[in-house]
Amino acid sequence: MQIPFHAGRRPAALALLLGLAGMAQAQSVSIYGLLDLSAGQFQNAGEAKLKRVESGRMATSYIGFSGAEDLGGGLKATFALESFFLADVGTAGRFGPDVFWARSANVGLSGAFGTLRAGRAGTPLFVSTLLFNPFGDSFGFSPAIRQWYNNNKGPGNAVFQTPLIGDSGWGNAIFYGTPKFGGLSANIAVAAGEGGVNKGPNYGGNVLYFAGPFSATVAYQHVEANGPGGNSLTNFAGFDHQTAWQLGAAYDFGMAKLFGQYGQIETDATTEVKTKTVQIGASIPVGPAGAVLASYGESKRDAGAVERNNKTLTVGYDHNLSKRTDVYAIYLQDKLTDVKTGNTYAVGLRHKF
Template sequence: MKRSSAFLCALIAASTALALPATALAQSSVTLSGLLDISAGQSKPAGNPNKTWNVDNGQMTTSWFGVSGTEDLGGGLSALFTLQSFMRADTGASGRFGADTFWARNAFVGLASSSFGRVTIGRNTTPFFVTTLSFNPFGDSFGYSPSIRHYFTSGTLTGDSGWSDSVLYTSPKIGGATAQLFMAAGEAGSNGRNHGVNLRWGSGALDTAFSWQDVKKDGATAVADTKSWQAAATYDFGVAKLFGQFGNVANKTSGNEYDITGLGASVPVGNGKVLAQWGQIKPETGAKRKTFSAGYDYFLSKRTDLYAVAMSDKVDGLSSGSAFSIGVRHRY
């Protein structure tokens, strides 16, 4: 009985050791996370006479899921990885559209240190996209942010919100300032490489950024050569946070240029915020586009919010577009 008890205790101890999380054994961690955003509403694109009722995915944030992890290598150095996939939660389909890459949001591995910064290699979200979403009150809303819509869905800037075959360097923060250098390698079928630079500085209630990028390819596919820059700032007064953006997209292939402006605000009210933004595309040649969105985002908890948003979208020479949505987002 004593031998059996000793053997049983040893077996339990071994099983417990095997069941310990990676953080205890190898000073590493793996995290599963994601977001679901589903809404119901009505939309009418500019120039289209028909209104459509929809149940939509990702009107405020594109739904996604993923896994990420880090390992402490000692001496202040750590290894990291991230794999994140978009999804259409209204139908259960993967990706933002049928032909979307499975890990389209992010797919990279890298090294990080408090002294030299961070380097990630693979598919990375572009700093230009991060600047665009960070300095408007609607964030990364492809449905309602005038800034996101004007840069990424209106035929101005080329290239996706993430670059494949890329290397992204992020410096450590020095005096409130951070710099990023970004490059996507040229591969068969492309016009060449993509390049990007991002500078961000903040102090107290003020936050500022400047982003520049030159795009010649999307994945391994050649696209119109566009050189884009954007300057942005926010100031938080407490009772309201103001947002301002101004940028330019120069399409070297077509010879056209676009000035893009965004002005917005978020105002805390109760457990949520009133959101509003006006944006304009002013092309060198072609029709102006003016978009205005307003809504209220109410937080039931830190992870779950309800929103109601409406938008007016006007393009010179076309009948006005409009949309509204009532939805819920849950983060995990």
């Protein structure tokens, strides 16, 4: 059966089609992610050598879904759902007991006032840590990330006990980011403890400054509740709370970009634990597509009469095959008081989509 198209109905039909097109344009949804795999010898200080294929050493593998809806008047509704996974074995999470949407699970609003999100996201301290070292958010190779966040749970960690509590992301939280004022911006996060051994709340923030070749940050957090990852507060007998602060800066000279960080973590427990951490690094361009990366981090942990030092040196070469794909080679030396030095050699491939 044919339905006649009357000229008089054309404006109504056209309006309907334009309305549907407008609705499609008003909301955008993206699927994206990253796969990172490396192969070689992996060894933390005080642990055995492991020759294997590893996921997420240069950057944690993940898949994400995000979107935004234009509400008019400069206001947008946003959401993000991002899940880590181990690409070498195909399982979800960064490690065994990880939640599924551990990277992000939040909904929010953005506009002239800035951005406001509720749910789970990365903490301001973590963002400052990854921005001001040449290896970014590399849990496997960045001395800064390893010494602040990587609770490796092996024999070496039993000696050093990576002290930061609360994971690199907080759930049950509210996040606010200011608009940019010139090169200046700030972020605040508050997370509820929600009972159990978690007293809560956690709160923290950072200030970021980017102007030409120079950039800098200051970050702070106060933690009373643990998350699904990171060090557990139950590892500190009589735990009450923990505070941490960090300063970071970088300068791009063109022929090299230099990075520096310094910070302290103080854990209030039966035995007070203080940790001081410093990191210096450089990224040196090699031709139009490559860069030599180098970083040295030193962390001093003082727990009463017991003092431990962790010294980590990482040198590598990263080469971009395209805007989305790079290959790299890494050497890492990990030293820890009173245990055997660990040596890591690895080559890897990273792809973003």
